[in-house]
Amino acid sequence: MNARKRRVIQVALQLFLERGYVQTSIQDIIEHAEISKGTFYNYFSSKDDCxxxxxxxxxxxxxxxxxxxxxxxxxxxxxxxxxxxxxxxxxxxxxxxxxxxxxxxxxxxxxxxxxxxxxxxxxxxxxxxxxxxxxxxxxxxxxxxxxxxxxxxxxxxxxxxxxxxxxxxxxxxxxxxxxxxxxxxxxxxxxxxxxxxxxxxxxxxIAAEHISKEGILTELQELLPLAQKISKESYELTAFLLEELVKDEPNITIIRAILPSFSGTFATTAYTEEAINITSSLWRYLEEKFN
The missing domain is CATH 1.10.357 (Tetracycline Repressor; domain 2)
Structure with missing residues (x-):
């Protein structure tokens, strides 16, 4: 989920709480989030979907x-x-x-x-x-x-x-x-x-969520060159997660231990949302596969 979509969600939540869900229209969300109608429908099929x-x-x-x-x-x-x-x-x-x-x-x-x-x-x-x-x-x-x-x-x-x-x-x-x-x-x-x-x-x-390891690996590969621009720690943690996940038997204990630090190194950067998405997906993947 990109930062702009998350911003729309935050605006929608605030409006739902202030005005009520029924009383809030899609047009209200569009105006307060300062987006076009096309952008809203690119993200959500309806207010319910939001x-x-x-x-x-x-x-x-x-x-x-x-x-x-x-x-x-x-x-x-x-x-x-x-x-x-x-x-x-x-x-x-x-x-x-x-x-x-x-x-x-x-x-x-x-x-x-x-x-x-x-x-x-x-x-x-x-x-x-x-x-x-x-x-x-x-x-x-x-x-x-x-x-x-x-x-x-x-x-x-x-x-x-x-x-x-x-x-x-x-x-x-x-x-x-x-x-x-x-x-x-x-x-x-x-x-x-x-x-x-x-x-x-x-x-x-409710079925198993079937989080794709391949999808997480792709996201990490895309983040790796961006992480290098943030800090040495961001790059090393991203590279480590990549290296572990490609193994047949990754070290789950270490992956779990470094996830908070991994997402923390991207806090307040241009790639915060990408790190949050990867962290969330990884926790879900680990819960499904190894618990």
Whole structure:
């Protein structure tokens, strides 16, 4: 995604939050982003498509932050999982995405509801996978049951908290309490309620993302001569990622460790967007292939 398209998305999000999604027209976005109608339709087929892009960017940002929190940590560390859940909620809150997404989900728009459903299903799938990381393979037959228990309890606590106090809701404290209860419950689980049904539902609506390694390699090759103009570090990190990814067995640990530095060396440069796209694609590729 180029910088201009990302700028249009940022303008659209701000307008959606200020005026409401329904009340914001494509013409409003065009005027505030200072682009032509042709440019808008080159990027998006509709206003709905623009909002779906906003949802996808939010998901990618959350995924990158969550993966960075795992660097140098054990996947079985419950405190890391709590941090990962919190950072996802905070990112949505900071960008004011939650109210917007809730309104969209309650609307009758089929495409937007489908995009929101996929967003929620991917969150459920991610958390179920991470719960297995923490509690072990014995949880696998019940992973979606436990995931729904955790999600549902957290949402209920949030709603009740807003009703009874004006104080900020402490997500980490609530999760610490809920996981303490799961610690007591999980060893006694011997049957699931609907993990099989949820798993079948997942297959219908969300498939593996199939991020292409060849596509990432092409992007890195195109970035390499540009990186040389930025700094020695930018060039060396880009070259290293290229060298590792072409191997049959790349060093996943090292790739994960240097990704934050790689994207950081391009921050505030003319190639920030290219580095962000590569970083996001690489995290998704690593998650799909090696977790």
């Amino acid at each position: 909002l779906i892009a906003i949802i996808e960017i939010g998901r990618e940002q959350t995924m990158v932050k969550r993966n960075e929190l795992l660097l140098g940590k054990q996947r079985s560390d419950i405190n890391v999982l709590i941090e990962q859940i919190v950072v996802g909620i905070q990112l949505n809150y900071n960008q004011s995405l939650l109210p917007l997404l809730e309104n969209v989900f309650q609307s009758g728009n089929h495409d937007l509801k489908s995009a929101m459903r996929n967003y929620h299903l991917r969150e459920i799938k991610w958390l179920a996978t991470r719960l297995v990381d923490v509690y072990g393979q014995q949880l696998k037959p019940f992973k979606y049951d436990v995931t729904m228990m955790l999600f549902g309890s957290l949402q209920s606590f949030q709603k009740m908290w807003r009703a009874v106090t004006q104080e900020p809701f402490n997500v980490a404290a609530a999760l610490t309490f809920l996981f303490a209860q799961l610690d007591r419950i999980i060893p006694h689980l011997d049957d699931g309620f609907m993990s099989k049904e949820i798993s079948s539902y997942m297959v219908q609506y």
